[in-house]
């Protein structure tokens with residue numbers, strides 16, 4: 521039994537070692553969490569192998585012959601064994617709990633000095649994400665982070681419970697209507713990732729994704745500067761002043777679902793705006809945006825387009841958005 525066990529262990533261990541089980545580690549939190557994950561997984565694998573190995577061996581070795589109708593021999597307790605099989609699991613479970621608590625506390629620790637981290641407000645709604653950068657007075661449909669800078673995410677939801685998850689960052693947190701939750705991420709690798717909603721939130725749940733970009737210092741500064749230009753001196757994209765349709769399209773997260781050549785977006789969750797908009801009236805487009813359930817395009821049931829744009833966007837922003845769509849997608853006025 522020991523020989524078979526060792527051979528099986530070497531083979532499965534070797535295969536397990538060669539498979540990349542987890543996504544890339546792209547944050548310091550990922551390292552903490554993977555440590556806990558592997559600690560628990562290895563304990564589980566060892567305990568499972570022992571229990572399964574002894575069961576299989578016993579079933580084979582002590583199998584009753586077909587004509588043996590006797591009762592098994594009566595057995596009554598074994599204090600020594602009972603002490604061990606209580607003590608060992610207790611130690612293992614306490615070790616897992618302590619390691620997890622320490623890892624979580626370390627993962628969520630922010631530097632004492634507020635200049636050393638950023639805060640971003642994350643709002644989830646059926647079925648899109650939006651990110652507000654208070655220091656930049658900017659809201660966007662994309663999460664943009666500076667590499668190696670800790671970021672505190674303050675999450676909330678407008679309608680039902682959603683959950684924020686970027687597999688490469690590991691940290692996962694619910695976004696709940698009416699309260700604020702938080703999580704901390706320190707991205708360590710430049711690149712593009714996906715925010716994935718991991719709380720079943722309605723028919724659009726599987727498409728509820730948003731982009732994350734982790735940028736180098738220089739690229740991040742360029743992105744900040746680009747936003748300041750885009751704002752065109754308007755006060756924080758507020759209700760008054762000129763709203764710019766192209767940036768509303770990007771900031772409201774339309775890009776994550778619709779193809780529109782002018783915005784360089786190629787998403788295919790909703791209709792391709794370049795092909796459906798020509799020939800539509802301004803009023804019709806506005807209705808499609810503020811009341812998507814009024815008339816659902818064929819093949820898109822159940823509808824997943826968020827129904828709260830009328831609350832999220834000001835009248836000026838909506839007008840600018842419709843004017844922009846009319847202009848770039850060639851709809852008739």
Ligand code: HEC
Nearest residue numbers: 647648772773774777790791796808812816817820824825
């Ligand atoms: C979560 C995905 C999603 C987001 C975000 C989204 N849409 Fe949609 N959109 C859809 C789907 C799906 C449909 C088709 C169902 C319907 O007609 O409501 C649709 C329909 C439309 C239509 C009607 C198209 C037609 O066939 O006439 C327009 C116009 C539109 N969206 C514009 C926008 C704009 C502008 C935004 C950003 C403010 C946006 N959408 C955000 C998914 C989305």
Ligand SMILES: [Cu+2]
Nearest residue numbers: 682717721728
């Ligand atoms: Cu969701």
